[in-house]
Amino acid sequence: MNELIENRLYTTTGDLTEMPFDILVNAANSSLLGGMGVDGAIHKAGGPQILAECRAIRKSKFPAGLPAGEAVETTAGSMPADYVIHTVGPVWNGGNEKEKAILYSAYMNSLLLGKNLGGKSIGFPSISTGAYGFPKKLAAETACRAIFDFITKHDSGNALMKIFLVFFHTKDEQIFQQVFTGMSMSDVSGLRVNSEFFRLESEFSD
Numbered sequence: 472m473n474e475l476i477e478n479r480l481y482t483t484t485g486d487l488t489e490m491p492f493d494i495l496v497n498a499a500n501s502s503l504l505g506g507m508g509v510d511g512a513i514h515k516a517g518g519p520q521i522l523a524e525c526r527a528i529r530k531s532k533f534p535a536g537l538p539a540g541e542a543v544e545t546t547a548g549s550m551p552a553d554y555v556i557h558t559v560g561p562v563w564n565g566g567n568e569k570e571k572a573i574l575y576s577a578y579m580n581s582l583l584l585g586k587n588l589g590g591k592s593i594g595f596p597s598i599s600t601g602a603y604g605f606p607k608k609l610a611a612e613t614a615c616r617a618i619f620d621f622i623t624k625h626d627s628g629n630a631l632m633k634i635f636l637v638f639f640h641t642k643d644e645q646i647f648q649q650v651f652t653g654m655s656m657s658d659v660s661g662l663r664v665n666s667e668f669f670r671l672e673s674e675f676s677d
């Protein structure tokens with residue numbers, strides 16, 4: 472486990488369904504009826520109750536499917552977590568179809584919902600970077616923007632939520648950390664960033 476921002480942001484590598492967080496985020500598709508990747512792993516680990524709740528959500532609120540960028544919650548079925556938040560990332564289509572804005576919304580809406588649900592810890596997979604083909608560096612930058620905005624604008628009180636980014640491969644975690652390190656320091660002003668992940672001011676000038 473790597474702590475990037477003190478008490479707030481962590482990265483790790485492993486299977487999200489085995490992590491002890493209050494809330495697990497699922498990189499779902501609009502049908503909410505399951506799929507491959509992390510979505511398949513969550514439904515498998517949580518059992519049929521999650522699918523039953525997803526079907527009920529489809530029926531009552533989203534008959535045409537959950538739009539990309541939005542987020543809804545179910546219980547975590549037989550997993551120890553309190554909730555699964557299902558969000559839908561964008562399918563990468565070259566970058567001219569608002570993919571970045573949609574990915575930002577997927578993270579932000581999941582974080583806001585997680586906070587509303589009273590979660591003290593929330594674990595994310597790397598949304599859209601598998602089957603949906605979103606470039607990993609750009610996805611990392613977009614996730615960082617949403618997380619920084621959430622932490623500084625929407626979750627700066629006392630009841631703080633710890634955010635865990637769970638990568639399936641060590642290489643993907645490293646890509647994220649490199650991008651995080653290269654982000655402008657003004658984005659995280661006021662937060663205690665682990666010095667290991669702080670790019671030196673001089674590195675920006677050349």
Ligand code: AR6
Nearest residue numbers: 486487498500506507508509510512599600601602603639
């Ligand atoms: N724990 C953590 N990360 C995982 C796990 C896991 N158990 N399994 C895969 N990953 P993807 P997407 C990583 O394809 O790109 C599904 O079929 C994986 O290495 O799961 O948003 C849905 O139903 C990758 O980095 O999600 C949708 O149809 C990341 O999770 C579609 O895929 C996301 O890969 C969504 O595609």
